[in-house]
Amino acid sequence: MIILDAAHPSGPAEQIRAQITALIQSGELAADARLPPVRQLAGDLRVAAGTVAKAYKELESTGLVRTGRANGTRVNPGLVLDTLALKDVQRVVTAARKAGLSLEDVQGIIAVSWNA
Amino acid sequence: MINGIALLVFLGFAVGLLVLVRRTIFTQHRSDLRMLGAVADRLERSHAQKVLRVLRARNIAALIAAMVGGVVAWNLHTQFPSAAGLPLAMAPAGMWVLASAVLAWWPLPHEFADSASEASSVASADLTPRSTSTFGPRWGIIVPAVLLAATTLGLLVAGILSGTDEKGRFRNLPYISANGAELDNNMVVTHIQLGHGSVGPFPGWYYGLPVLGLLLVGAGLSLWALYSNARRPRLRATKLLAFDDAVRTNVGFVVSTGFSAMLCLQAAPLMLFAASALFSSGQSTAYVVGQVVEGDTIPDTVLDPVLGILAVVIAVVALMLLVIGTILLVRWLGWMATTLRPLKEHSTTTVIA
Structure with a gap:
C-alpha cells in the first residue's frame, strides 16, 4: 500500500518512487x-498517468525494476x-504500534534522534 | 467414421462440462456488501451507499434491458412467422448484448463531490495488479471462453453441413438415404434407390451467422465490462477497501455468470434442432433386394445406429446445458439481488446506566 499526500513537500512522482523503493528494499x-x-x-x-510513468522510469534507471513489453514492470531480485x-x-515499528504511538509520533522521535 | 468422431467429441464435451460444473459453478459464496460498507465512518458510509445505489440501478437496468430484448424477440417472432423462428433463435444472445451494454457503459462512481478536503488530499493504492480475471469467479473467463468456442465451432460445422430450404435459406440438413426401391413385375425388389432429402429446422447459416455475430458482440461487451471493472479507480477511503473489492467481485460474478447462462441457453435449443434433424435424417426404409413388396405395405423404417446415438447424445448435452443455464440464471439473479438491500447502519445510541 502506498499513500500519496498532496500537502507533502515532495512531488507525487517522488513520493511514489520513494515508497516503492522502501517497499522493495524492505522485502x-x-x-x-x-x-x-x-x-x-x-x-x-488520482494523478496523471505521466506522473506514475515518471516514477517507474526513475525506479528502472536505478535498477530497482525492469520493464518488459509483455511482462509489465517487475521488481528486480537481490535488492x-x-x-x-x-x-x-x-x-x-512493532514496539511503537504496541505502545499505541502514531506514525507521526515515531517520525518526530526519529527526526529528533537523527538531528541530535 | 465422421459421425463416430462427432459422437466422441460430444461425449467428451458432456463429461468435461459435468466435471467443470460440479467443481466450480455450484460453489459460490456471496460477500455481504451491506456489512462491508458499514465499517467506515459516516461520510465514507454515505459514499459506499452511493456506490451501492448506482450498482443496484445498473443491475436493474441490465435486467430490464434483457427482458425488453426478450419481449421484442417474441413480438418479432409473432409478427413475422415467415422468419422461421429466427428472432427466437437469436433471443438469448440479443438479450445478453443489451444487458452487457448497460453493464459496460454505466460506470460506478469512485470520486464524490462531498469528500472532506483533508481526506481528498490523500489517496492510497495497493500495488496488486488488477486484470479482467482478478474479480469474480475463478472460472469467470475460462467457462464462457470454452462455451463460446464450442458454440462457434458447432455453428460453423452446422453451417457447412447445412442446405437450403424451399425459400433458399440455409436452415435445413441435406442427406442421402436408401428410401426407394425398384420393383419388377412380380413386385420383387431388384434395386435399392438412393434418394436426396433435407430436413429442418437445422442451425445452418440462416440461424448461425446472426447468432454468431451477436455472441461475438456480447463477448466483446462482457470483456469490456470486466476490464472497466478492474480498471475503475479504488475508493479513497482505506476502510472501504473490502467493500470496494466486494463490489468488483459482485460485478465480476454478474458479468461471468450472466454471459455463461446466456451461452448455455443459446446453445441448448440450437443443439435440440440439430439433434432432431440428425435423428430424422438417420431414418431410412428397410428395403432388401429380393424382398417381395405386397400391396401398399411399406417396410419398417430403420435408424442408422451411429446417427441415432449421436442425435441422442446431442439432445442429452442440450438438456444438460438447459439445466446448467437455468441454474446460472438463478445465480445471476441472486448476485443482482445482493445489491437490493440498503447498508446496515451502526447503532449510535449509548446506554446510560
Missing part, C-alpha cells in the same frame, strides 16, 4: 513481483537490504 515487494499498470496506479492515486538497521527499524 515487502518480493523479487519478480509485478507492479500495477501505470493507468491503474494513476487512477487509484532487499538485509542490514541490522532495517531489522532494528522493524522492531521499533
